[in-house]
Amino acid sequence: MASKTLWETYTEEQKQAMEPFCEEYRQFLSRCKTERECVTEMIEMAKAHGYRDLGEIMARGERLQPGDKVYANNRGKMLALAQIGTRPFSHGLNILGAHIDSPRLDLKPNPLYEDSGLALLKTHYYGGIKKYQWVTLPLALHGVVAKKDGTVQKVVLGEDPSDPVVGISDILPHLGKDQATKPLGEAIPAESLNVCIGSIPLADEKEEPIKKNVLRLLEEKYGMTEDDFHSAEIEVVPAGPARHYGLDSSMLLGYGHDDRICAYTSLKAQLDCPDAETTAITLVVDKEEIGSVGATGMHSHYFENFVADILDAMGQYSDLTLRRTLAASRMLSSDVSVAFDPNFPEVCERMNSQFFAHGPVLHKYTGSRGKSGSNDATAEYIASLRHIFDEDDVKYQMGELGKVDQGGGGTIAYILAAYAMDVIDVGIPLHSMHAPYEVASKPDIYETYRAYKVFLQKM
């Protein structure tokens, strides 16, 4: 960390560009707390930059040309964007890939019950959370209720300042003797993460009057019945906007930086990319936090099919062209990492750590227990990135996700690498990753956007 921070090296012009960029991101993060909300907003942003629905283009039998910009929306939870370049597909694609799902609590299919004068909602946590962090916080409900008649009702409760919030209780310290002796991972059992949603009984109702009153309110507000929870996806997330952080406002605190911070910077790089010679792709995917599974996760064939559709719409499709295009491609797996934290220096090895305000971090490999499960980028690929970053004065760091044998983690990198393309993890270092509120440094956000843009333009 001997080098200067971006605060010291940024020009006045760069500093002035950074603030509004970060402010727009702060507002995006405050509004978009589910993968669906991210996709909806990102499509609007893309349309404003001339992107068109690939499905509609194909339905019209329209031919795609270099310079065309298209997007494809997978079930409202995964998005693929492409700007067609002038170079032949044999040169491959430049791909940015990030995820838009974040750790949270999901409502169970049968969530609502009444107990001891309260109405509560049962939850099942999603992704790697520390359960003790989710109690005694103001929480909001975000999601959708799909009804039998085919309509889909959006739910957002707890964000408008006039809205009530919901939450999960904890034991008072006075009675916490037994809890205090438990290991952190056991102090708050998963089945105690029940969200308190009401306490007024419905008048003249003998059986479960408080639950019935909540059902009455749900009917009033969202037109839903109790059975509609069966076909709902409602996520319990921290309530309220992302905030400037530090007396000097040098950082941003918010829910879901992992990985909306890299998804947002990737999308902005894609949208701000002038006519690139190489076809530029940005992928924002779902389900990374639970293993990239399902139809909207990176393991699905959606991306491959998207590239096949583009080749077809350009009159160039064949199975061999598709395979060769993918194998000739380059990808930045855009995901967050740990920023060295002086409160917990013992989990990192200082020489191979990343620090705030030193730009995006490149991880040659992630994984755990001897790089297991990682994508180990080639030396040659890293050299080509060093070259383009240095040429454009993009500041970056080389590091690892924590000390060897301390733990570890993975990203979507290895899934794309399976096409035999070059892939490396490049993203933004955070404090308190996976906590309800994560922290990022503002110049890292802006510098990562710059890095992604250079990648799309120069590779």
Ligand code: MN
């Ligand atoms: Mn991530």
Ligand code: MN
């Ligand atoms: Mn994560």
